Every structure is written in C-alpha cells, then in structure tokens.
Amino acid sequence: MEIKFENVSYSYLAGTPLQVDALKNINTTIIPNQINAIIGPSGSGKSTMIELINGLKLPTKGTVYVGKHRLRNNIRIINANKLRFDIGVVFQNPEDQFFQKTVKKEIEFGMKYFGYKIDKIDERVNNALKMVGLDDSYLFRDPFNLSGGEKRKVAIASVLAFNPEVIIFDEPTNALDSTSKESLIKLMKLLKTKYNKTIIVVSHDVDILYRFVDNVIILSNGELLMQGNKFEVFKNVDFLTEHGVKVPRIVEFIHKVKCKTGKYLGDLDDLNDLIKEIYQNVQ
Amino acid sequence: MYNNVLLSRYFPVKSKMHDMDPFAKMLCTIIFIITLLITNSPTVLLLLIIVTSIMVMRSNVPFRLYLKSVTGFIPLMLLVIITTLLLRINYIIILFLVIKIALIVIYTSILTFTSTPTEITYGFQKVLAPLKLIGLPTSRIALDLTMAIRYIPIMMEQIQRIRKTQASRGIDYENSNFRGKFLANVSLVGPLFRLSNKRTNELLSAMEIRMYTVYNKRTSYRTKFWGFKDTFIVFLHILILGLFIYKEVMGYGSLLDNILVRWIEF
Numbered sequence: 053m054e055i056k057f058e059n060v061s062y063s064y065l066a067g068t069p070l071q072v073d074a075l076k077n078i079n080t081t082i083i084p085n086q087i088n089a090i091i092g093p094s095g096s097g098k099s100t101m102i103e104l105i106n107g108l109k110l111p112t113k114g115t116v117y118v119g120k121h122r123l124r125n126n127i128r129i130i131n132a133n134k135l136r137f138d139i140g141v142v143f144q145n146p147e148d149q150f151f152q153k154t155v156k157k158e159i160e161f162g163m164k165y166f167g168y169k170i171d172k173i174d175e176r177v178n179n180a181l182k183m184v185g186l187d188d189s190y191l192f193r194d195p196f197n198l199s200g201g202e203k204r205k206v207a208i209a210s211v212l213a214f215n216p217e218v219i220i221f222d223e224p225t226n227a228l229d230s231t232s233k234e235s236l237i238k239l240m241k242l243l244k245t246k247y248n249k250t251i252i253v254v255s256h257d258v259d260i261l262y263r264f265v266d267n268v269i270i271l272s273n274g275e276l277l278m279q280g281n282k283f284e285v286f287k288n289v290d291f292l293t294e295h296g297v298k299v300p301r302i303v304e305f306i307h308k309v310k311c312k313t314g315k316y317l318g319d320l321d322d323l324n325d326l327i328k329e330i331y332q333n334v335q
Numbered sequence: 336m337y338n339n340v341l342l343s344r345y346f347p348v349k350s351k352m353h354d355m356d357p358f359a360k361m362l363c364t365i366i367f368i369i370t371l372l373i374t375n376s377p378t379v380l381l382l383l384i385i386v387t388s389i390m391v392m393r394s395n396v397p398f399r400l401y402l403k404s405v406t407g408f409i410p411l412m413l414l415v416i417i418t419t420l421l422l423r424i425n426y427i428i429i430l431f432l433v434i435k436i437a438l439i440v441i442y443t444s445i446l447t448f449t450s451t452p453t454e455i456t457y458g459f460q461k462v463l464a465p466l467k468l469i470g471l472p473t474s475r476i477a478l479d480l481t482m483a484i485r486y487i488p489i490m491m492e493q494i495q496r497i498r499k500t501q502a503s504r505g506i507d508y509e510n511s512n513f514r515g516k517f518l519a520n521v522s523l524v525g526p527l528f529r530l531s532n533k534r535t536n537e538l539l540s541a542m543e544i545r546m547y548t549v550y551n552k553r554t555s556y557r558t559k560f561w562g563f564k565d566t567f568i569v570f571l572h573i574l575i576l577g578l579f580i581y582k583e584v585m586g587y588g589s590l591l592d593n594i595l596v597r598w599i600e601f
Contacts, residue, residue, distance in 0.1 A: 069346075141503045143503075165504060
C-alpha cells in the first residue's frame with residue numbers, strides 16, 4: 053500500500069490568532085513493505101503526520117494518498133472504516149488506548165468492529181499475544197494494572213490482532229527495558245520480512261532507529277529536511293547537526309574517523325559490524 | 336494547551352475589555368443580569384442593548400463569534416416563543432424575552448471571550464469575599480472552582496485521546512448514524528472516569544508534596560489592577576439599574592416607554 057504526501061500543510065486552529073503551523077508543504081512517499089522512520093525533534097510535526105495518514109486529521113492544504121483513499125481538506129472520508137482497517141496505530145501512551153476491563157476484550161475490540169468471524173477471534177487474540185511475547189495468563193487481567201512495558205505490548209497486540217497492512221508505531225521504545233526493546237525490534241523485522249507489512253516508526257531515539265530502519269524522513273520545524281535511504285541521508289552529518297537533528301552515534305564515529313584519517317569504514321548500522329571492521333583495519 | 340484556550344473560549348487579542356479587572360467584569364455581569372431579569376421597560380432594555388453593543392465593539396472580538404454563541408441558543412428561544420404563544424401572552428413581551436436571552440448570551444460571551452479561566456476564578460473569589468463574614472469557606476469554594484475549570488481541558492484531552500484510539504480501531508465517528516454515535520460516546524464514560532480518578536490521585540499527591548492546604552493564607556499573582564475604566568463601567572451599570580428602580584418607585588419615564596411600545600407595535 054502506497055502512502056504519498058502531496059504539498060501537505062496542516063495548521064492547528066487555522067484562521068485564528070492562535071494558528072500554529074505544524075506541517076508546511078510536505079512532499080514525500082512512504083515506501084511499501086519497508087520500515088520507514090519519521091525523525092525529528094519534539095514539536096516538528098511527527099505525530100501530526102501520523103494522524104494525517106490515519107485520517108484522524110485532514111490536511112489544511114494538499115492531499116494525502118493512502119492506497120485508494122484520497123484525504124483532502126473539507127472532504128469527508130468516504131470509507132473511513134476501510135482506511136482504519138488498513139492502518140493500525142500504536143499510540144505513544146498505551147494507557148490512553150485502554151478502555152476495556154480485560155486484556156482479551158481490549159485486543160478483541162478492533163476485530164469486532166472490523167467484522168471478523170467470532171470463532172476466529174480467540175485464535176487471533178492468542179496469536180497476537182504470542183507475537184509480542186506474552187502468554188495466555190494475561191488474557192483476563194486488567195490492562196490498567198500491568199507494568200509499563202506490558203501495557204505497551206498489549207497495545208501492540210491489539211493492533212496486530214486485526215492484521216492491518218500498514219502499522220504505525222508512535223515512540224515505541226519509550227518505557228521499555230533493553231530486552232523488550234530488542235524483542236520489539238525483532239518483531240518489527242519479522243513483520244516486515246515474513247508478513248510483508250509496511251511499518252512507520254516515529255521516534256527521536258535515533259540510535260535505536262538506525263539499527264533496523266530502511267528509510268528515513270527527517271522533519272524540522274514542520275518542514276521536510278531530508279528523506280531517503282538511511283545510509284544516504286546520514287552521510288550529511290554536518291548538514292543535519294546544523295539543523296539540530298541528532299545523528300546516530302555509529303554514524304558520528306564513522307564520520308569522525310573519516311575526517312581524521314580519511315578512511316571510510318562503510319555503511320554500517322550494527323555495532324558488531326563496526327567492531328569487526330575496525331579490527332580488520334587495525335590488522 | 337490549544338484545547339485549553341479554546342475551551343475557555345478566551346480570545347487572545349488586546350483590547351479595553353481585556354484590560355479590565357476581572358472583578359469589575361464579574362460585578363457588571365451580576366448587575367446586568369439582575370437588571371435584565373427584573374426589567375420590562377423598553378427604555379432600560381434599549382440602554383442595556385447600547386451598553387452591550389459598545390462593550391462588544393470595544394472587545395476587538397469578531398462579531399461572528401458572538402453570533403455563533405447566540406445561534407446556539409436558538410432552540411431555547413424557539414421553546415420560549417412556543418410556550419409563550421400557547422399561553423397567549425402579548426407578543427411584545429415575547430419579543431422582549433427573546434432579546435433578553437440574546438443579551439444575556441452576548442454579555443456572558445464578552446466575559447468569557449475577554450478573560451482567562453484564572454481571571455474568572457479570581458473575580459469569582461472577590462465576588463464571594465463578603466460571604467466570608469457569614470463564615471462560608473470562600474477560598475475553598477474558589478479552589479473547587481479552579482480545580483473544576485482546570486479539569487475541563489484534562490477531561491477533553493482524555494476524551495480526544497480515547498476517541499482517537501477508538502477511531503483507529505474501527506469506531507467511525509464521522510459516518511455512523513445517531514445510534515452509533517451515541518453508543519460510541521457512551522463507551523467513553525467508563526474509561527474516562529477511571530483515568531480521571533487516577534489523574535485526581537496524582538494531582539492530590541503532587542499538591543500534598545508541595546504542602547498545599549486550603550486554610551493557609553495565600554497570595555495571588557495577577558497583573559491587572561482596578562482602574563478608572565472599571566469604576567466607570569460598574570458605575571454605568573449601577574446607574575441603569577438605579578434608573579429602573581427609580582422609575583418603578585416614582586412612576587416616571589412612562590412617556591418614553593409608551594413611545595417605544597407604540598413604535599414597536601407600529
């Protein structure tokens with residue numbers, strides 16, 4: 053499913069003295085069946101972009117193309133349910149997402165609305181829980197009494213359950229310990245390779261993102277700064293730091309080595325690969 | 336934050352009305368409403384319309400916003416018209432009733448458009464101050480009011496968040512019928528109470544950590560002071576009320592009233 057932004061602008065409270073331009077004239081494409089990251093400092097319009105994709109907000113100017121849907125200002129989305137069914141969103145704060153009494157009901161919620169058959173629901177709930185690494189004992193627990201990490205996992209499971217084509221993660225690594233982070237990264241890679249999902253990750257934790265992302269879209273003050281393959285984009289270290297965008301530590305290191313010795317260590321995103329490369333160079 | 340500002344309907348521009356002391360605005364509103372409720376003389380009504388329109392012009396808020404708030408009360412006006420027509424009351428009185436409703440709406444809109452929630456609370460506290468003599472805990476009432484006002488944006492934010500998550504998982508708010516919308520909104524109530532309860536506990540502990548008690552004397556931080564214009568406007572309001580009472584007691588002014596009534600009838 054292709055997602056395309058064409059001259060999209062969005063302002064909060066448009067037409068009043070309080071108008072805030074969250075996005076300004078954005079042109080970009082989100083590449084299907086890959087992991088796309090939207091990076092930017094806080095207040096740069098990342099979350100607004102997500103809500104535009106999901107049709108929760110309509111652009112003030114321009115058009116957002118999501119598959120067959122065209123989202124434009126002042127035009128009601130004709131088949132909103134189909135759009136929402138295709139796009140699952142894991143929100144920033146999992147606690148806001150819960151409104152049912154048990155984890156099972158919480159995960160079932162989406163499926164019931166999207167018209168799944170009842171006998172399939174149980175199976176899907178169990179599968180979704182397994183995918184995020186929780187067992188059946190959680191099914192009848194109160195989602196509000198879970199720990200922060202578990203809450204996030206349940207939130208992810210509730211989206212995975214109805215099997216959307218595009219999955220959006222808003223700050224997924226917040227409030228997760230390092231092992232959970234690793235398993236989440238594994239899950240995202242699995243979703244991409246095995247299930248052919250398009251994944252959009254929004255975060256400002258560049259170090260973690262850089263490890264598993266394919267493409268990046270960098271926003272700054274509501275404007276599109278750069279976009280494309282992560283290796284290509286993060287080659288412009290000086291340009292990015294100039295605009296207040298944090299560069300991954302690996303990239304920074306490779307850049308410093310290049311500046312001092314003139315030797316380019318290569319396009320690396322994994323720490324182990326970097327160590328290997330350095331070891332070979334030293335030898 | 337933006338929702339917060341919108342919800343209190345505060346319109347952030349500079350104007351004479353914005354600069355007024357909130358206490359004065361509050362006093363004026365009270366006097367205005369009392370006058371409007373007891374009067375049935377067209378002269379006083381005309382004066383009140385003039386005062387209101389001057390204040391509307393002075394507030395630098397677009398007139399369409401006032402119109403918008405009046406249009407919200409059209410069902411109420413229709414209800415009043417229908418019931419009074421059924422009771423076979425003189426149509427001039429019906430006209431007066433409709434004008435009175437519109438005036439009250441516009442006047443209170445001036446208050447809410449030109450003062451922030453904190454200012455309103457401050458004014459409210461000042462208005463309540465005489466009740467301290469009877470032994471009413473006014474600072475406590477004011478605190479309750481502050482909390483209530485503070486809670487509206489929190490609740491709205493929470494509602495919006497839950498609505499977003501529900502919408503992204505299949506509840507269609509825009510295209511569903513009335514029944515669907517009703518059911519979707521009902522499903523908000525449970526989690527909303529739950530989350531707000533949690534928020535309240537957090538807020539309470541945060542206040543307790545900072546040793547907040549109602550009974551301690553507190554200073555207030557404000558930048559607006561009582562000026563000449565406040566005295567003038569409050570005096571104007573008292574004058575109109577006084578005029579009406581004087582007329583009632585002495586029986587004066589019926590000539591102008593008669594002329595106005597004739598004119599309206601004509």
